[in-house]
Amino acid sequence: MQTLAHIAERLDGGETSSRALTEDALARIEDPDGEGPAAFVRVFRDSALAAADASDGLRAQGIVPSPMAGIPFSIKDLCDVAGLTTNAGSVVMRNTPPAMRDAPVVARLRAAGAVIMGTTNMTEFAVGGLGLNPHYGNCRNPYDRDTGRVPGGSSSGAAVSVSDGMAAAGLGTDTAGSVRIPAAFCGLAGFKPTVGRVPTDGIFPLSTTLDSVGPLAPSIACCAVVDAIFAGEDPAPRPPVPLAGLRFGVPDTLVTDDLEPEVAAAFEKSLSALSAAGVRIEDASVPGLADLASVGRLRFPSQVEGYAIHRERLEHAYDAMDPRIAERLMGGTQMSGADYYDVLRFREDLIERSAKVTRNYDAIVMPTLPVIAPPISQFEGSDEALRDPFIIVIRNASIANLLQRCALTIPCHEAGSAPVGFMLMGEAMRDHRLMGIGQSVEALISPNLR
Structure with missing residues (x-):
């Protein structure tokens, strides 16, 4: 994988062109032996080549609107694209009216010159969080492809599009970890912004309380460029924050429970490297984390919000949905209005109590996922397997969503081994600082930069 900065340097130096980059990406997408047919729901071949040619023409005149100009990019299938139906990964949506306009984040990508x-x-x-889809196929994790492991979800195709060179970066969404989970499983960097920084208009919702839009890319520096474009900010590279003297807290509850050996080893090695670089690593007693053991049951606003959004579809098209998804959405019927009120109050209390502790740290750190990517076959072949939500994959990642924080994941495994993610969580609206810290951390631990 090449970073955005490296690709931009090659474009500026005349070593490649947007047309060449786009043709290479299309060849990978259309390779019948590759993951493209399962990673993409729609391929914009003609418009992508036209955009690439236009970018090359502008560059020849000295016009380069952003560091993303002329570079292939993928967007998740729940983004509004003018003139197209927004599928949101479902066949149920095929007969809905097409979008009247691009989602703001898509429009900003186009204005930045992304292809x-x-x-x-x-x-x-x-x-x-597994990334499986019976309607459009299951794309496989780049690690141990012969076995066929889950890519992570819900932004599964976004991750595989980047890992396999079909795009240099991708747009994902994150409600309970759906950017960071596939990024961590697939050995990528991923960033979840604080809710409210990046517009979610024109993005098919799951939870109006928790939804956010974030990038998946080879590095946090890449993510910072894309995040700035999403947020309507200046995408000029920002400097990393020096590590020496920073204070990181490792929660002493929940987040390191039941780690698979590969995860535990990579996390401990990363902590040791950070400590040697001058970071103070301390146990942190973050209030309320023990209560999150029930995160998949009655502590998550998206349960009732998801049901409210889909209740008419569940009534008329239940059998056309993935049975795993329909069943989970129906879980919202188990919550009364009073229950939903309690969940929102629980979250407000958790945010307030945790902030009193976490504000004393430069970042709260933990394994992004307690496990490595399991085989897809584990979730096939029986009713029990089909129903298994493997809820442990959202356990750590969802903490940042519930606490209304920004968070990122950095790969921390040894090259060639099972991908493992190292997660940093920052304070609300301190996104830029967290990404600056993340750049310094990834320079130390990421196999993508070594």
């Missing part, structure tokens, strides 16, 4: 390759596969309606 949009198509819309990527995802868990139906963004409900789930």
Whole structure:
């Protein structure tokens, strides 16, 4: 994988062109032996080549609107694209009216000169962390492809599009970890902004309380460029924050429970490297984390919000949905209005109590996922397997969503081994600082930069 900065340097130096980059990405997408047919729901071949040619023409005149100009990019299948139906990974949506305009984040990508390759596969309606989809196929994790491991979700195709060179970066959404989970499983960097920084208009919702839009890319420096474009900010590179003297807290509850050996080893090695670089690593008693053991049951606003959004579809098209997804959405019927009120009050209390502790740290750190990517076959072949939500994959990642924080994941495994993610969580609206810290951390631990 090449970083955005490296690709931009090659474009500026005349070593390549947007046309060449786009043709290479299309060849990978259309390779019948590759993951493209399962990673993409739609491929914008003609418009992508036209955008690439236009970018090359502008560059020849000295016009380069952003560091993303002329570079292939993928967008998740729940983004509005003018003139197209927004599928959200479902066949149920095929007969809905086409979008009247691009989602703001898509419009900003176009204005920045990005070459949009198509819309990527995802868990139906963004409900789930495995990344499986019976309608459009299951794309496989780049690690141990012969076994066929889950890519993570819900932004599954976004991750595989980047890992396999079909796009240099991708747009994902994150309600309970759906950017960071596939990024961590697939050995990428991923960033979840604080809710409210990046517009979610024109993005098919799962939870109006928790939804956010974030990038998946080879590095946090890449993510910072894309995030700035999403947020309507200046995408000029920002400097990393020096590590010496920073204070990181490792929660002493929940987040390191039941780690698989590969995860535990990579996390401990990363902590040791950071400590040697001058970071103070301390145990942190973050209030309320023990209560999150029930995150998949009665502590998550998206349960009732997801049901409210989909209740008419559940009534009329239940059998056309992935049974795993339909069943989970129906879980919202188990919550009364009073229950939903309690969940929102629980979250407000958790945000307030945790902030009193976490504000004393430069970042709260933990394994992004307690496990490495499991085989897809583990979730096939029986009713029990089909229903298994493998809820542990959202356990750590969802903490940042519930606490209304920004968060990022950095690969921390040894090259060639099972991908493992190292997660940093920052304070609300301190996104830029967290990404600056993340750049310094990834320079130390990421196999993508070594």
